[in-house]
Amino acid sequence: MLMFGPLRCPECRASYPVAEGVADLVLEHGSAGGLQRGLESRWVARSYERHVRPALQRALLRQPLDTDSEYLLYRSLLGTPDGPVLDLGCGTGLVARRLAREPAFPLVAGQDLSPAMLEEGVAQAREAGATVDFLRAQAPALPFLDGTLGAVLMADSLHYLEDLGRLMLEVARVLRPGGRWVASTYAPPGSASGFLHRRVGLHPRAEATLRAATSAAGLVRFERVALPPLLVLKAEKGSAESLR
Template identity: 75%
Template sequence: MDAPVHFFGPLRCLECGASHPVAEGVADLVVDPAASGPLQRGMEQRWVARSYERYMRPVLQRALTRQPLDGDSEFLLYRSLLGTPAAPVLDVGCGTGLLARRLAREPDMAPVAAMDLSRAMLEEGVAQAREAGVGVDFLRAEAPYLPFQDGTLGAVLMSDALPFVADLSRMLLEVHRVLRPGGRWVASTYAPPKAPRALLHRGVGLHPRGEAELRREAAAAGFVRFERVSLPPLLVVKAEKGSAETPR
């Protein structure tokens, strides 16, 4: 049996020749980051990353959804909607990788990758994963673009990340592209508030959506079997990438 081959140094794209650094356990695939809102900029602060799971995330969830699920209920909901992925799972907007770590502990779970734009969050995520002794691959990349080949993922999870995405159509097209047939997209958001709060949310870089818009955009991207769990104002959705024969 041949010995495994280990590669060191930066990642290199075989098609374009671009080189991407790997440091502190994080593959950095961001080339030219777009301007971010105040909330996203706050996520780059190291003190925010260190306190994110215990303090900042619960506070943010309560501010946006009023009555957030407890940690175990939240995980069980996402886990049930993800099903049994037959290929790697990508956690988009992973923060410090709280859900990614729990997924990686699941028996017979496919490999788990976690993606975020915040370097501070990812570095904290690497430290937490090492301390927990679980294997999660962390990469820095900017949604809506997903740095994976067509049809390679079994599921894409976007817990709390969807409101940070301005271009929903592009995001869903990318998710559909990287999923295998039968692969699932699971995401959460919250119902758009009424004015003047809506202007405040937009001002800090948040883009909440309702069920009708999500259902319409998911169908336009090619998804089938759209389902939702409504816990107003929290909205959790699931859709699948169908085969060529699957009717929408």
């Protein structure tokens, strides 16, 4: 794990700072919705796992799964990753550090945009004795080489990203053949509530939209677990044989 920087790209020769275990790859921060701005608050980050995340889940899902059931669902859909696992939109690393503590589990990386969340994630991982590589980067761009990841997990974060098409292309690019994408989101509310959700930076989609986006990116074996309004999704990058 990198603790201090800078981190240099051998191809473009760009230099990025690394401090306290977080590589910061964000050169220009694009505009963020109101909810995203709130998630960049240190107070929110420190209370995220205990108070903020449960409150958001209750507001969006009405009857969310308990933490253990939610984790077991993600874990079963991830299967046995054949390579590093990216927790995209990791927040404070609640799921990432639990994955990292599993025996013989591959390397776990956590990517998020909020510096406060990542700082809290590093502290929580140290306290838990979990090895997680944290990096700050702005999705849908994923700063990984083609075909290097065994899985990409988006636990409760898919609805924060607006450009679904580009996201899925990036996911397909970085996954190894047979690698899995696992994500959770919530079904779109009615038109009036949907407008308010978009105003604060949330982008829920219907299952048909998500299925079409994964297919357009070349991912296969789309599956979903529906616990309305919760949607948990899985898709795979085709094996080397099927890609020939």
